[in-house]
Amino acid sequence: MFLEGSKAAMEDDTKHPGEALRIAVQKISNLPTIPVLAQEIIDTINNENADVRKLEDIVSRDPIISAKILSHANSALFGVSHATTTVAGAIARIGLNNVKNIALGVSMMTIFDSPRGAKVLDYERIFNHSLAVGATAEFIMRSLYPNSTEALFFDGILHDMGLLVLNRYFPELYSNVIIKNKTGIPLVDAEMQAMGFTHAQIGMWLAENWKLPDGIASTILNHHTPAMAAIGREKVAVIHLADFIISGNFFAVTRKSPNYMLDLAVSDILGLPDNKIEELTAKVTAYMISKGFEINRK
Numbered sequence: 001m002f003l004e005g006s007k008a009a010m011e012d013d014t015k016h017p018g019e020a021l022r023i024a025v026q027k028i029s030n031l032p033t034i035p036v037l038a039q040e041i042i043d044t045i046n047n048e049n050a051d052v053r054k055l056e057d058i059v060s061r062d063p064i065i066s067a068k069i070l071s072h073a074n075s076a077l078f079g080v081s082h083a084t085t086t087v088a089g090a091i092a093r094i095g096l097n098n099v100k101n102i103a104l105g106v107s108m109m110t111i112f113d114s115p116r117g118a119k120v121l122d123y124e125r126i127f128n129h130s131l132a133v134g135a136t137a138e139f140i141m142r143s144l145y146p147n148s149t150e151a152l153f154f155d156g157i158l159h160d161m162g163l164l165v166l167n168r169y170f171p172e173l174y175s176n177v178i179i180k181n182k183t184g185i186p187l188v189d190a191e192m193q194a195m196g197f198t199h200a201q202i203g204m205w206l207a208e209n210w211k212l213p214d215g216i217a218s219t220i221l222n223h224h225t226p227a228m229a230a231i232g233r234e235k236v237a238v239i240h241l242a243d244f245i246i247s248g249n250f251f252a253v254t255r256k257s258p259n260y261m262l263d264l265a266v267s268d269i270l271g272l273p274d275n276k277i278e279e280l281t282a283k284v285t286a287y288m289i290s291k292g293f294e295i296n297r298k
């Protein structure tokens with residue numbers, strides 16, 4: 001179902017989301033710094049002389065990241081028929097860019113996977129959701145603009161990073177969000193009601209704290225409200241559409257439906273007639289099913 005976005009509810013439910021966020025993040029006493037591995041990859045990407053071997057060396061040093069990359073290089077999303085067991089094999093199979101993006105995204109997400117303590121959200125579920133949104137966003141971009149060189153995988157992987165921060169640092173507060181969400185209130189609206197700020201806002205705060213590029217911060221902040229993006233609006237709209245499709249049909253971030261609402265501004269931003277959105281949704285869903293993903297049974 002296509003519904004209006006939740007901007008109005010967000011504006012009504014709290015007059016000072018910035019203040020609520022500021023108070024919340026002050027309570028985070030020891031936020032992890034950007035992982036060394038992620039920083040090394042960023043430095044490698046920025047170095048024009050960077051080569052495949054250097055990236056392979058960096059990634060291979062971390063067994064957890066390597067294992068994640070291999071599992072995703074071998075996943076149905078990349079349509080593989082036999083498994084690869086080395087980082088070099090993964091690079092050959094899914095490309096240097098994909099390996100770089102997965103390594104970056106995974107290294108950033110992994111530090112929020114706390115084995116101890118209360119958790120209200122399922123880390124693995126958010127992880128799989130995020131990778132699927134990244135891959136789907138790239139598929140949508142290629143379908144709409146075959147000549148586009150815009151890379152969306154990284155934005156997709158990180159778009160819900162705020163959920164991981166909340167899960168790790170505010171599990172009790174977030175359990176109130178989940179209770180509201182289970183009554184049918186969309187997740188973002190439930191967050192505004194229970195916390196006074198959203199996972200998108202705290203995600204952007206982290207992106208700024210870690211000095212990630214502005215484009216990523218904009219995607220994270222606006223992935224539920226693409227019309228509000230000041231930069232990269234098309235990219236944000238594609239991430240939003242991918243998020244909507246994956247949340248509704250495949251992997252939502254919560255076990256029960258999060259009642260994800262599509263912001264109809266997507267049509268305007270991407271210059272598409274409304275029926276094109278439905279057509280794209282059907283095409284992406286068929287593509288995912290062809291890759292072996294099971295559609296949600298509601």
Ligand SMILES: [Fe+2]
Pocket residue numbers: 159160199223224
């Ligand atoms: Fe989200």
